[in-house]
Amino acid sequence: MDIDSASTPLFSCGLDLAGLAVSSDLLYYSWGAISELRTNPSRHVGSSSLSVEYREYRVRNYRIIAFIVSPVTEKYLLEGSDLVPSSDIPDFNFLCSKSNPEFSINRAAKALFDSVCGELSSLKYQVKEGAKSTPYIVTGHSLGGSIASLFMLWLLNALEPTTTRRPLCITFGAPLLGDTRFQQAIYQYSTWNSCFLHTAHRDVPFPSIFPAMDYRPFGTFLFLSGSGKACFEAPGSISDLLMRMKPEREIESYKAGIIAQLTSIGLLQNEDEARNSWVDKKIVKPEKAAITQKREMFDPARKLNDVKVNMAQLEWYKKMNENGGYAYYDSYKIKRLMRDHRVVEFKRILTDYWEKLVEEVEKKPQKEDVPLRKEWLYGGTNFRRMVEPLDIADYYKVKGRRDYWNGGRLNCYKKLEKWLKKAKKPDTSLNTRKQNIRSSMTEDSCFWAQVEEAMIACEAYNNGNEGNFERLVEFETYVFGLIE
Structure with a gap:
């Protein structure tokens, strides 16, 4: 040594x-x-x-x-x-x-x-x-x-x-x-x-x-x-x-706080009594559950920022697909990549939020034609235009399904669209030549349902069912209406 x-x-x-x-x-x-x-x-x-x-x-x-x-x-x-x-x-x-x-x-x-x-x-x-x-x-x-x-x-x-x-x-x-x-x-x-x-x-x-x-x-x-x-x-x-x-240690800190409160009011006399299971079972766990429940109560204002984060996730997903040469609608429908599967969770969180919000709003007395404040109304519009196409993709992925509007459209989409139309003032600038075609298409959150119905009608027409020709003419009129 x-x-x-x-x-x-x-x-x-x-x-x-x-x-x-x-x-x-x-x-x-x-x-x-x-x-x-x-x-x-x-x-x-x-x-x-x-x-x-x-x-x-x-x-x-x-x-x-x-x-x-x-x-x-x-x-x-x-x-x-x-x-x-x-x-x-x-x-x-x-x-x-x-x-x-x-x-x-x-x-x-x-x-x-x-x-x-x-x-x-x-x-x-x-x-x-x-x-x-x-x-x-x-x-x-x-x-x-x-x-x-x-x-x-x-x-x-x-x-x-x-x-x-x-x-x-x-x-x-x-x-x-x-x-x-x-x-x-x-x-x-x-x-x-x-x-x-x-x-x-x-x-x-x-x-x-x-x-x-x-x-x-x-x-x-x-x-x-x-x-x-x-x-x-x-x-x-x-x-x-x-x-x-790791944050699990916060649990012990929370329990120590409960014990300190019980001791201060004379309900605990010593440490041995504090270690008794009744403290955990009757006080700590119920108190923790009450706090958790209070935090999880539906509060639109508190959760709106979380919703914005999930919307940004979808914006990023959409941009990634566009940069790769795909429409995010097509990519989501065929789910060729892992990110297409991960988006399902973002979509679920957003849909749950807006369904609960619309449900809560409908329970309240309707003092105005548009029961949503502007911030929520436009947030809901962005949600509808971004997420509803994904619901449409899920709906038409099942062979034989028709008429998404009556067979698959959620109530929250219908209400948000209705409230937006009531809130919107006529704006002639929307009909100018400068109107962006892509924006026109995405403004109608049911655009892809129109496309799916037209594809079904086209296939039926090619198979000899001439009754679907009228549906194709309607679709043509619809598309020209978007770009005029």
Whole structure:
């Protein structure tokens, strides 16, 4: 045994490192860049990307490159936490070695990085030259932090070995990026591992989103809470700490609060009595159930923002299909991709909300012709025009079905359309030559039902049933009415 090393005392410098990180203003500058990009988006959006935005800032003596991902895309992509092998990630083959020939990273992070990879190539070259004289910080929030980490690795591989000003990557609430082998690949380069600082807040335990899978941390983790801060570097310790940040611990805190209240009014005398099952069974569980029920009571105003998020999910889905050359109606009807199946849940949430809202409105005394406030009326109109085509697709997917209007149309669609017509004032501008044809078609949320009925009539006519010719003429008149 080495006597000198054995006699050298060990000290944990995590508090000192954490204090240094916070007091250096680097976190402040980095978060400021992210906040600016969130507040003023579209300053630099990857032309090939629907979701990733990045921008370079100059702050004091630093250059900061910030990455963000739209919240809607983020929520959608994080529903899947599967890994993609290094064989599908040729840009990161430099991390492979004889002792560690393969690794895996999160599929969502890889897809987002690929969407801007071409444009980031030129940025990588600029940073490579600029880093010779200027310190760089690469930062990002949530999945934007994952992209920042991938860009940082890409950049570190491109830098000259003699570069003394290595960039620093600072992430905020970024999910774990890769598996054990990915972690080991980075640890092969000790100087690279020290270039990553990941922050995790006690009240926002986002990085622990994939605890059950083979995800492992790398770099240094800065843990923050309202009461303090601390730094850790050992992957095993970090994994355990992330698991301990899970929200289930709030249950014990809630129970402790109940016990404190019972003790204060003299209904509990000691800790042994507090541990008695009657406290859980008769007090804690019913109180928790009452609070949960109160939160879940139908409140249109409180839930409207949640509805907007799900509508944005559908907007994103529609845009993805259009960029791929498909109508979202056709894609949903045949369900060729995983995202077509995921949309079913967004559709269900939205339909449940508007059905309950219309039902509640109809129960109340009708003082006006239009019982909905403008905000809900136009929100309902957007819902009807976006979601009803999907209901139509489901209806006509069953062979032999006809007459969607009387056989399948929900009451909420009928009422929302009726209320909109009553609220709408005649607007001659809608009939001008500048009217957008696509808008005309989608303004009628039953457009696809008209198309389906025309296709059925056309097939019947081709099979010799001439009685359907009149229906085809009606459809032709309907379409010309949209584009006149």
